[in-house]
Amino acid sequence: QTLKNQQNQTLPKSYTREDWQKGYESLKQEYDYWIDEIEGVIPAELQGTLLRNGPGLLDINGQRLHHPFDGDGMISKITFTNGRAHFRNRFVETEGYLAEKKAGKILYRGVFGTQKPGGWLANAFDFKIKHIANTNVIYWGKKLLALWEAAEPYLLHPQTLETLGNEYFNGVLSQGEAFSAHPRIDPNGKLVNFAIKPGLSTTITIFELNTNGEIISKQNHSVPGFCFIHDFVITENYCIFFQNPVNFNPIPFALGMASAGQCIKVQKNQPTKIIIIPRKDSKAEKEEVRTLETQAGFIFHHVNAFEVETEIIIDSICYESLPEVEPNTDYLKTNFDTNAPGQIWRFDINLDIKLSDHKVQSQLIDKRACEFPSIHPNNVGKPYRYLYIAAAHNPTGNAPLQAIMKVDLQTEKREIWSAAPRGFMGEPIFIPRPNSQQEDEGWVIALVYDAEHHRSDVVILDAQDFSKGAIAKLHLKHHIPYSLHGSFTPE
Ligand code: 3ON
Ligand code: FE
Numbered sequence: 001q002t003l004k005n006q007q008n009q010t011l012p013k014s015y016t017r018e019d020w021q022k023g024y025e026s027l028k029q030e031y032d033y034w035i036d037e038i039e040g041v042i043p044a045e046l047q048g049t050l051l052r053n054g055p056g057l058l059d060i061n062g063q064r065l066h067h068p069f070d071g072d073g074m075i076s077k078i079t080f081t082n083g084r085a086h087f088r089n090r091f092v093e094t095e096g097y098l099a100e101k102k103a104g105k106i107l108y109r110g111v112f113g114t115q116k117p118g119g120w121l122a123n124a125f126d127f128k129i130k131h132i133a134n135t136n137v138i139y140w141g142k143k144l145l146a147l148w149e150a151a152e153p154y155l156l157h158p159q160t161l162e163t164l165g166n167e168y169f170n171g172v173l174s175q176g177e178a179f180s181a182h183p184r185i186d187p188n189g190k191l192v193n194f195a196i197k198p199g200l201s202t203t204i205t206i207f208e209l210n211t212n213g214e215i216i217s218k219q220n221h222s223v224p225g226f227c228f229i230h231d232f233v234i235t236e237n238y239c240i241f242f243q244n245p246v247n248f249n250p251i252p253f254a255l256g257m258a259s260a261g262q263c264i265k266v267q268k269n270q271p272t273k274i275i276i277i278p279r280k281d282s283k284a285e286k287e288e289v290r291t292l293e294t295q296a297g298f299i300f301h302h303v304n305a306f307e308v309e310t311e312i313i314i315d316s317i318c319y320e321s322l323p324e325v326e327p328n329t330d331y332l333k334t335n336f337d338t339n340a341p342g343q344i345w346r347f348d349i350n351l352d353i354k355l356s357d358h359k360v361q362s363q364l365i366d367k368r369a370c371e372f373p374s375i376h377p378n379n380v381g382k383p384y385r386y387l388y389i390a391a392a393h394n395p396t397g398n399a400p401l402q403a404i405m406k407v408d409l410q411t412e413k414r415e416i417w418s419a420a421p422r423g424f425m426g427e428p429i430f431i432p433r434p435n436s437q438q439e440d441e442g443w444v445i446a447l448v449y450d451a452e453h454h455r456s457d458v459v460i461l462d463a464q465d466f467s468k469g470a471i472a473k474l475h476l477k478h479h480i481p482y483s484l485h486g487s488f489t490p491e
Pocket of ligand 1: 069070111134135148149150196198227228229230260261300371401482483484
């Protein structure tokens, strides 16, 4: 099998679909063990905990979920101490997870197409969506939080990963209020996050938290139209949102024919709105909210943003269109060749130009299909040089993520480390070496699904030299279904 790339050469496929599919098997068991199968050496200076979240269950007692984004959150934790590594995984025990486990069948509707058994009649006029906690996990202000963008966070025990309940930040968050899965940590010691409350007009809420995990500011903005905003970016003075060009028709959802997420349709030829909101307690606090338009396709994730004098630069992963999760399709049968790849773009805004005269500049940074960017934590919201991202093995065309790409935004140099043909890449995370001087001094760590052994590896690369190959590969005793996001904490 081959695919045509834009230069009209044919590149052999770097994977088989059967291998890729196996990474979507549920992992039902919860483990707790020291990892003893290690190739290479874990750097002694690497101390701390890698946290991952993602769907652990892709079926409920054999009833398949319609889409992985509907899967119950499962936390994996890999702790590095003195050259050794310990693994633990545990499900987030949400109300829905516990109820479905007990019943042994699907009891709720999911956002991405999962329906209760019994056809549309069994689902019609049930507006209750299953609240899961599968998208990200952070340790902030001594709280371990599992995040999902449409509801409040779950608080977990930092050692045992036991679910302790919901987190409301001393009542500043109210019951049912969202707290997105994409907080940004400003290197000055603030965690900034947002929430989307969609409707005919949408409320965007912005939270800033101090290092004690307390919400120190909360501000609301109403924007016209329905929003599906999964991620945002911060700079020193602004929070920036890209309002994807979508519309929402709730009728099939109400009638039980489709889930809420399936009623969102991308409007390919409509512009994306860029909403620039001044941060509380910043120099820009008194400025108005600015809204600009550009053509950006669909965006889930941004890499970073920063200010240079009166300009704002934003780097994002853009899709020309979004493969819709239609009711009668099977995600395991995805045809990568006909889906648009995610690609890194740079947007350039000049705040000095009158809004009505403004044309947002945009430029493609790399053609390669990629997703899940990471940068040095000290450069969040600031000028930066390096990014790391999961990427396809081949430089063009669309394919599953199998490699890690490092992009030097200054020299345009790229480095690639690939796990193809039988390895599938998760989100890479950059971890700075303690007391490091250079921006790329540290490690890149990712979970790789190895289809040959049906297990996952924790792979560690030297961020300054991918050509060395993996400096350590930690073989787990089992696989971890493809995860979404995570973080590293030195504690
Ligand atoms: O828009 C409204 C507001 C809102 C926040 C209505 C709504 C109900 C659709 C909604 C909820 C949105 C939710 C719950 C979004 C959840 C997203 C999620 C769990 C994951 C997104 C992942 C994105 C990507 C790009 C994943 C890529 C994965 C791979 C490349 C394979 O490993
Ligand atoms: Fe995300």
